[in-house]
Amino acid sequence: MIKVAIITISDSASAGEREDRSGPALVECVAKLGWEVSETKLISDDFGAIQAAVLEMAGSVHANHDVIVTTGGTGVAPRDQTPEATRSIADREIAGIGELMRAEGAKKTKFSHLSRSTAFTLKQALILNLPGSPKGAVESLEAVAHLIPHAVDLLHGRTKH
Secondary structure (H helix, E strand, O other): OOEEEEEEEOHHHHOOOOOOOHHHHHHHHHHHOOOEEEEEEEEOOOHHHHHHHHHHHHHOOOOOOOEEEEEOOOOOOOOOOHHHHHHOOOOEEOHHHHHHHHHHHOOOOOOHHHOOOEEEEEOOEEEEEEOOOHHHHHHHHHHHHHHHHHHHHHHOOOOOO
16 A cells, blocks of 8 residues: 655645645545555745655654655745755655656646646655645646556565566
8 A cells, every 4th residue: 555645835824824725635636546645744835844844754664655745836936945845855856757747737737837846756755746736736646646656666675577
């Protein structure tokens, strides 16, 4: 069973000014994929807070998250810094996952290529930085869901030939 942690990154939602809709939409999507949501968290668009949350989830011995999904902070606004914060602590970037999310997204919205969604590895965790809109987050996850089991197996040293 793939264990997924979800981090919503939003100044307004973390301040209680608006409801977090992306996190719950991803929880539902993960359940439909047959995976387990092992933890959720809501934080502000703060570089250090993003780093700390991802490091906590990737380093938690007890949680053992296979995938860490972030939603929010992947656009071009000044406070959108999720990819940079994640990149600064990650082991590796997987550019092809971001490329696939944008390519699939472009079939549904003309703004897809403004997204800076991407993926990284940290220890044995796969990290996906997804858009902040519920629709964009879910569609991006669905676009790459077929790759995740194999990536998780590889990160855990399980290869199938």
